[in-house]
Amino acid sequence: MTPPRALGASALVLVALVLxxxxxxxxxxxxxxxxxxDVFGLEWATDPQISPDGAHVVYARNANDVMTDRAxxxxxxxxxxxxxHRPITSGPxxxxxxxWSPSGDRxxxxxxxxGSPQLWLRWMHTNEDHRITxxxxxxxxxxxxxxGDWIAFTMFxxxxxDPALAKGMPSPPEGxxxxxxxxxxxxxxxKNDGQTGFAREGNVHVFVVPAEGGTPRQLTRGPYNHxxxxxxxxxxxxxLVANRRADSDFEANDTDLYEVSLGDGxxxxxxxxxxxxxxxxxxxxxxxxxxxxxxDEHQGFQVSRLYVMNRDGxxxxxxxxxxxxxVGGVQWSGDGRSLFVHYTDEGSGHVARVSLDxxxxxxxxxxxxxxxxxxxxxxxxxxxxxxxVAYTMSTPLRPSDVGIARQGQAASQLxxxxxxxxxxxxxxxxxxxxxxxxxxxxxxxxxxVTPPAFDPSQDxxxxxxxxxxxxxxxGPHFSAEVQLYAAAGNVVLYTxxxxxxxxxxxxxxxxxxxxxxxxxxDLMSGVDAVIGEGYIDEDRLFVTGGSGGGVLTAWIxxxxxxxxxxxxxxxxxxxxxxxxxxxxxxxxxxYWFGEMPWEDIEHYWSRxxxxxxxxxxxxxxxxxxxxxxxxxxxxTEQYYGALKLVGVPTAMVRIPEASxxxxxxxxxxxxKVTHILGWFDRYPRxxxxxxx
Numbered sequence: 001m002t003p004p005r006a007l008g009a010s011a012l013v014l015v016a017l018v019l020x021x022x023x024x025x026x027x028x029x030x031x032x033x034x035x036x037x038d039v040f041g042l043e044w045a046t047d048p049q050i051s052p053d054g055a056h057v058v059y060a061r062n063a064n065d066v067m068t069d070r071a072x073x074x075x076x077x078x079x080x081x082x083x084x085h086r087p088i089t090s091g092p093x094x095x096x097x098x099x100w101s102p103s104g105d106r107x108x109x110x111x112x113x114x115g116s117p118q119l120w121l122r123w124m125h126t127n128e129d130h131r132i133t134x135x136x137x138x139x140x141x142x143x144x145x146x147x148g149d150w151i152a153f154t155m156f157x158x159x160x161x162d163p164a165l166a167k168g169m170p171s172p173p174e175g176x177x178x179x180x181x182x183x184x185x186x187x188x189x190x191k192n193d194g195q196t197g198f199a200r201e202g203n204v205h206v207f208v209v210p211a212e213g214g215t216p217r218q219l220t221r222g223p224y225n226h227x228x229x230x231x232x233x234x235x236x237x238x239x240l241v242a243n244r245r246a247d248s249d250f251e252a253n254d255t256d257l258y259e260v261s262l263g264d265g266x267x268x269x270x271x272x273x274x275x276x277x278x279x280x281x282x283x284x285x286x287x288x289x290x291x292x293x294x295x296d297e298h299q300g301f302q303v304s305r306l307y308v309m310n311r312d313g314x315x316x317x318x319x320x321x322x323x324x325x326x327v328g329g330v331q332w333s334g335d336g337r338s339l340f341v342h343y344t345d346e347g348s349g350h351v352a353r354v355s356l357d358x359x360x361x362x363x364x365x366x367x368x369x370x371x372x373x374x375x376x377x378x379x380x381x382x383x384x385x386x387x388x389v390a391y392t393m394s395t396p397l398r399p400s401d402v403g404i405a406r407q408g409q410a411a412s413q414l415x416x417x418x419x420x421x422x423x424x425x426x427x428x429x430x431x432x433x434x435x436x437x438x439x440x441x442x443x444x445x446x447x448x449v450t451p452p453a454f455d456p457s458q459d460x461x462x463x464x465x466x467x468x469x470x471x472x473x474x475g476p477h478f479s480a481e482v483q484l485y486a487a488a489g490n491v492v493l494y495t496x497x498x499x500x501x502x503x504x505x506x507x508x509x510x511x512x513x514x515x516x517x518x519x520x521x522d523l524m525s526g527v528d529a530v531i532g533e534g535y536i537d538e539d540r541l542f543v544t545g546g547s548g549g550g551v552l553t554a555w556i557x558x559x560x561x562x563x564x565x566x567x568x569x570x571x572x573x574x575x576x577x578x579x580x581x582x583x584x585x586x587x588x589x590x591y592w593f594g595e596m597p598w599e600d601i602e603h604y605w606s607r608x609x610x611x612x613x614x615x616x617x618x619x620x621x622x623x624x625x626x627x628x629x630x631x632x633x634x635x636t637e638q639y640y641g642a643l644k645l646v647g648v649p650t651a652m653v654r655i656p657e658a659s660x661x662x663x664x665x666x667x668x669x670x671x672k673v674t675h676i677l678g679w680f681d682r683y684p685r686x687x688x689x690x691x692x
Contacts, residue, residue, distance in 0.1 A: 032426045033452050033487040036670045039372075039480050040066040043417040044399035045392055046073075046370050047097065047380055051104045054384035055080055057414065058088065058098040058107060059402050064666045068092070071666070075109060080388065080404050082414050088122065089113070095120075097140070101148045106211070108151060110139055119151065121211065132213035139207075141228055145235040150208050152229045152238055157218070158202035162186075188249045193583050193629040193660045206240055208262065219265050224248060228278065229260075232311075233286035237261050239270070241278045250586045253296050257289065257313075270313035276304075279328055284336040287311055290319075292328055298591055300515070301471040301501060301508035304328060306341060306354065320358040324504040334385040342367060344377040344502040346445055347475025351381050351389055351405070364411055367391050368477045369400030373663045374465075374546075375447070375479040375494060376472060377502060390414075396430035396447075396476045398422065426452035428486030430476060435529035437498070439521035442510075445503070446495035446526050447476060448533075451486045459537040463680070464527055464563075465494045466545030466552045470515055473502040484673045490542070490680075493530050497522035497552075513594055515548075516555040516607060523552065524560070539564065539686045544676055546570050546623075547631055547660065551609060554639065557620060558612025565683035567676040569623045570631045570660060573639040575604040583629040613642040619649040619690070621679040623672055625658030649690065651679065 041064070048059040061076045075088040075095045089095040093112045100107060107122045111131075117138040122129050132151075133139065139153040165184055172178040185198065192199050204225040209216040220226040222244070229238040243255045244267075257270040257277050270289065271277040275296035280289050289311060292304045304326040309316040319339070321327070327341040329351075339354045340363070349367025352360050367379040370392055379400065381391035386407075393403030393411070398418050405411040428449040437444050451460065463485050467474045474494050485492045496503065497519040499511035511519055530536055541563045545553045550571030557566045572578045576597035579589040589596050597604050605611050620643055624636040636652060643650040653675045655668050663669035682690050 032424060034422075034425050034427055034480075034483045035487065036484060036674060037066075038421060038425070039484075039666050039670060040064045041418075041421040042372060042399055042480065043421075044370060044372060045402045045415060045417060046400065048390040048392060048402045049098045049100055049382045050080070050384045050388060050390035050404075051100050052102065052385050053104055054386050054388040057390040057402055057404070058100070059390075059415075060096050060098065061087075061417065065092075066666075069665045069667045075107075076415075078402060078414050080390070080414070082412070085415065097142055099142055099144060101144050101211075102146055103148055106148070108142060108144065108211075110142065119153070119209070121213075130213070132211070133209060133216065135216070143230060144211070145208075145231050146233050147235055149211055150235065151211050152206060152208050152231065153216075154204050154206055154227055154229065155216075156200075156202055157205050158200050159223075161201070188585055189583070191583050191629045194664075195629075196627065206238065206260065219260050219262065220267070221265075226258075226260075228280065230280055230282055232259070232282050233284065236263065239280045239282055239289060241280065242267075244269075252586065255293075257291060259311075268313075270309070271316070277307075278304075279330050281330040281332055281339070282311075283332050284334065288336075290330045290332065290339050292326075292330060298594070299509050300512045300592055301499070301505065303505045303508075306330065306339070308339075308356065319354060319356065321354055321360050322358065323360060324506075325502060329381065331383050333383070333387055340381075340383050340389070342379070342381060344368075344473055344475070346502055347377055347473050347477075347496055348502075349377055349379045349394065349475070351391055353387075363389050363407075364391050364403070364405050366394050366403070366411070368475060369394030369398070371477065371479075372399055373479065373481050373669050374467065375474045375477040375482060376467070377475045377477065394475075394477045396478060397427050399478045428452060428483050428492065429454065432476065433493075433526070433529060435525055437518070437522045438525045438528075439518045442498065442507075442522070444495065444497055444522045444526060445500075446493055447474070448530060449482050449486045449492040449494070451489050451491065454491075456533070456535045458535060459540075460489065460491045460535055461540035461542060461564075461680075461684075462527065462530060462536045463490045463492045464523060464541070464543045464545075465492055466523065466543070466549030467494070467496070467500070468545070468547030468549050469501075470499045470511060470519070470548035470551070471501055471508060472548075473500045475502075480669065481673050485677070488677050491530065491536060493526055495523060495526050497526075513592070513603075514607075515592065516552050516609075519552060520555060520559060523556065524562075527562075538562075540684065541686070542566070542680045544569060546662070550631070554609035554620075555612065557618040558609055558615050561617050562686070563618050564686040564688070565680050566618050566620045567623060567679055568620055568636075568639065569672070569676075570625065570628055570662060571609065571622070571635055571639065572631050573608060573610045573635045573642075575608045576601060577638070578631070578635060579604075581632050581634060610638060610642060613639070613646055616643065616646065616648050619679070619683040621651045621653060621675065623653045623655065623662070623675060625655045625660060625662045625668075627657060628660045628662075630660035649683070 043063045046060045078085040095111045098109045111120045119133040137156045142153045205220045207216040224244045226242045229240040259268045277293035279292045306319040325343040327343045329342040331340045351364035379392040389405040392400040402414040431448045544567035546569035550569045553568045640652045
């Protein structure tokens, strides 16, 4: 259902109009809006895990701490009838990845209490906790053996450093203070966004450890990553994902499924096509393996499809669901006769039961809500033995809660984590909108967010907010950033132009080797559609977006002067420099352009916003994290220098210690939003002089 655009006046407000001076009423109304400090009060549910008997759900409850300026995570448990809701862990630190034992008598999770992340175990009947590992690296992808005696997990194993190349380099005399040693790099993937400094050399490997604790045993070895292990029913082997090509650094997408024996560590390759095979799930009888993947054609976007094969790798076949959508999160039903998957359709997350002949029965239609900053699709789910689904429930006006869906019944909500904070707030109302693109008449999808106390007879400024990716999708999900823009009095339009996922492979690849391009027309047609609603002041149009959205923001102001001001966040400005400097050197040129810059420099330049800088007149602010390795700061600095040289009013905002996401810490999200709003306030109307 679409919420109403404006809140009706309540009897209390009418009484207040009579009894209170107008200044007091204005203060009350201001307090009822979503404010920047409220970001620290938000809570959201992730990773809901339903018990095997379907009676309880354990989930990760995330909350921002205003004193540490970081999100902390604790585990909570709620019964599926909603009657019992209580914490399992408490205090600072991180408690994540809860996993029930097969019998439901114990709970496993990863906790950083007391220091480094370790595996912890709780006996549910006694509520006793015990740390069962003493690891040197963070464990991930944890899973129980079918008999509950063993736990598999993955962990990074660092390689021994190569000897220095400096021939004849003398050692410093005792007591001397020489400069640090030279850093030698010989890997193509030598940095990873979100990691400080250069990437460590090493790989992710699979380990097993007794559930009662002990010394972990490493099962996989070699210069390859081995991820996502799942147990076979007999507990004698694991099925995992790996890329064991000699040139895996340059062909990272070409993963296969392997079965590894616990007895001797031997590996059996189960898939062999060119392209990613991933997400294995072994059937309850151990005879079949379901997985997802595609034949890689080096397209910018390809749909991940559902497959089933025999346990030995024979008899591979696609389950023809008729869905032109990427599926993931594959889980078998308890009886082994069907599969559960999740996918995103037109921005909304779904969970569906898929029969082995391809029939699709949608179980959940509101999966998502876990991206607090912007309204990205996403979310997760789990299934009990009887087919009950626990999932992250999403609405446009709340971050994710825990939802439950039983077969043949409507989904219900188990938690309401933000009613204490948001129930008395006037949030921006979210309304779906479709329009036709001016370039080819294709239907394009978006959402309008109107400010609190919205009056359609008045004129409002409009903020166009553009998602990144570019192969990703926004949806009807809560967004702190969008709500803050709306609370400041703006109408906000966020959209899924061509190239967005969840509308099919053909729509996603309309920008293949042609980005940015006609997506510009999709966005401008959306702006015109909102203007057509009759409540937008055309001299107060603003535009912003991050990553791929930053690219499009810079592209837009190189094509038109319709916007009063722009905020370009973490952009790519020069594709030739980007593909050689980002943290995915083997990927971007190969998939997004098809040729390297020295092979077709005109193609790279024609898609670079820097090529249009001579057309820009819009006052433009740039916002980027200082340790962004995905769209490096050098891209922002190039555009800043170019805008200064052509005389465009500009400012560069550098977020300290922030990587590509910018908003890993709550204050970083607020720094981004408040600077953008401040910039828009400085240039409130098209062609106006700056307001000091």
